[in-house]
Amino acid sequence: MNVVLLGPPGAGKGTQGELLARSQGWVRLSTGDLLREAVRQGTSLGAEARRYMDAGELVPDEVILGMVREVLERPAAGYVFDGFPRTRPQAEALDGLLADLRRGIDAAVVVDVPDDVLVKRVSGRRSCGSCGAVYNIYYNPPATADVCDRCGNALVERADDSEATVRRRLDVYREQTEPLIDYYEKNGAPVAYVDGNRPVEAVQHSVRETLGL
Ligand code: AP5
16 A cells, blocks of 8 residues: 655654554655755765755755655555655656556545644654654653663754744645645545644554554
């Protein structure tokens, strides 16, 4: 099954996508994570992407599609697309790439969360610079402040999580990504809405229920 997770910054796409992919043995394809890894490794792609990410703007479609093609070359039982596609050209390109593999998008799940909660979630996010585990100082704090429970390394804030940048990311989501809900509705993939303003496990339960899992 191939599932697109849609939703604004901080809605919980990464959190839910990780749980869903792990439970089903699928691959979670997060273009945000791929870009952050490129930034961390100091590649030229990472350096280019960083300028857009730090400003809360979208990275150009051709950069994103190059990364996605590479991941899709590794066959998987299912994919959870998290933070991708974000524009209509990306959605159309994904349809083409999947068609080449005789696959398609089976469902789009929109994770809904009010804006004031999104800003608080994003400002409270802390991630492990080493293993990638994600925490939240308000909702899911580590046992020891700023230390990863899983691997003991330091937790860091994302460069694009300042309040001003989050507000810009929200605007970009409304302008460029939210219209994809209509795209999927018109292109035959069932679109389901899930209330993301609940505990993580309750949201995951609803995500799986809407997918018939
Ligand atoms: P990306 O990394 O995709 O960021 P995003 O879409 O803005 O989403 P976030 O990662 O902020 O949030 P999320 O919904 O995954 O929530 P999470 O689970 O982490 O993209 C970053 C940038 O990269 C973009 O701005 C753009 O520049 C570029 N980019 C990426 N993909 C691109 C593409 N396809 N095209 C062009 N550019 C692209 O949760 C957030 C916090 O809330 C965490 O602390 C978490 O612990 C907490 N939390 C989660 N769920 C709950 C809950 N139910 N209750 C309480 N707390 C919760």
